[in-house]
Amino acid sequence: MQIEPIFLTPVFQERIWGGTKLADEFGYSIPSAHTGECWAVSAHPNGQTVVKNGPFQGMTLGQLWEERHDLFGRFPADRFPLLTKILDANADLSVQVHPDDAYAQEHENGEFGKTECWYIIDCKQGAQLVYGHHAKTKEELKEMMENGQWDKLLRKIPIKPGDFFYVPSGTIHALCEGTLVLETQQSSDTTYRVYDYDRVDSNGKKRELHLDKALDVITVPHRDADIHESVAKVDDAIITTFIECDYFGVQKWEINGSANLEQTKHFLIVSILDGKGQLISEGRAYDLTKGDHFILPYQFGRFSVKGTLKAIASWPRP
Structure with missing residues (x-):
């Protein structure tokens, strides 16, 4: 299936x-x-x-x-x-x-x-x-x-x-x-x-x-968290990784065109914050629009996203 x-x-x-x-x-x-x-x-x-x-x-x-x-x-x-x-x-x-x-x-x-x-x-x-x-x-x-x-x-x-x-x-x-x-x-x-x-x-x-x-x-004295953002370009996408902490990782996807991506985590949570497009996997297309939230399950594998959209993706860390 x-x-x-x-x-x-x-x-x-x-x-x-x-x-x-x-x-x-x-x-x-x-x-x-x-x-x-x-x-x-x-x-x-x-x-x-x-x-x-x-x-x-x-x-x-x-x-x-x-x-x-x-x-x-x-x-x-x-x-x-x-x-x-x-x-x-x-x-x-x-x-x-x-x-x-x-x-x-x-x-x-x-x-x-x-x-x-x-x-x-x-x-x-x-x-x-x-x-x-x-x-x-x-x-x-x-x-x-x-x-x-x-x-x-x-x-x-x-x-x-x-x-x-x-x-x-x-x-x-x-x-x-x-x-x-x-x-x-x-x-x-x-x-x-x-x-x-x-x-x-x-x-x-x-x-x-x-x-x-x-x-x-409350933590005393206050300490600012030490986070190191990284930015990568994948096809027509700019992917910003904000953090990978003990509990989760979080990225921003900014896509304007088409990007080939891969789901390699236990699962991936995606929220579409702006724009619209399509997610294409194994020949099937799923419409994406602002306000959509979905999970890509384990071993979802390779997929592409086409359109103009901004999304936040997150995943759990063991």
Whole structure:
């Protein structure tokens, strides 16, 4: 049987900071004007994407992982390891931090930790994000948090479309208003909220903070991740490899014409961020358009992509 790309139907999550860009930019049918997250490729229990084509149509990604582990090269993990999202930060996200695997295993019912990365799809003029902090010791960090010295504590960085940020567990971070981001992360939904601008929800309640756990896991002092991007030209494609860390590798594909490529990983996750084209494999053509998300399974082998498009590709690392 021919191995086909596995196209997936996203799941949407409403958030206090969400907006309508997921509909405006990608044409998705969203649940409300406060839709913050498109879970594009997910087998997490809090939001499972569903296969929309081929022999596995109608199965959740989690089911497919359990029943056809061969499609994922029998990747050595007890659950699907990654989660791909698109985030619409219509307002500032809370300042937060994520635990590593060891802390999450112990304190979050066996959940994965959460190391993630961001590709800035679009942002407003003058946009910035929170990335790291200025405290030198845990004591100084605790004191500044307790005294609400957020302007002094938080490190803010200007951003522009096309920027890439690696956010290891333990890093204080927040997306800010007017930012559209593709996020690649470990398959985890564990977040420790540090500061939420004293916002209240529709019932007039502030959202819960998790300061004790946050203090346990925040890296002090902050260290910028050491990443080395590389760029390669393959036929009519420019392929930028942003990172290969302990959990995932991430590339950007910019194709204008035709490129012959090969899937050599356990599996490859691809998200089309702009443009359109076709993926051609063993004589069959699959249409690709902005907002599509799919998986190329194990031993998919050689294929070509034709058209004008921009995509983010990611893969798990054992």
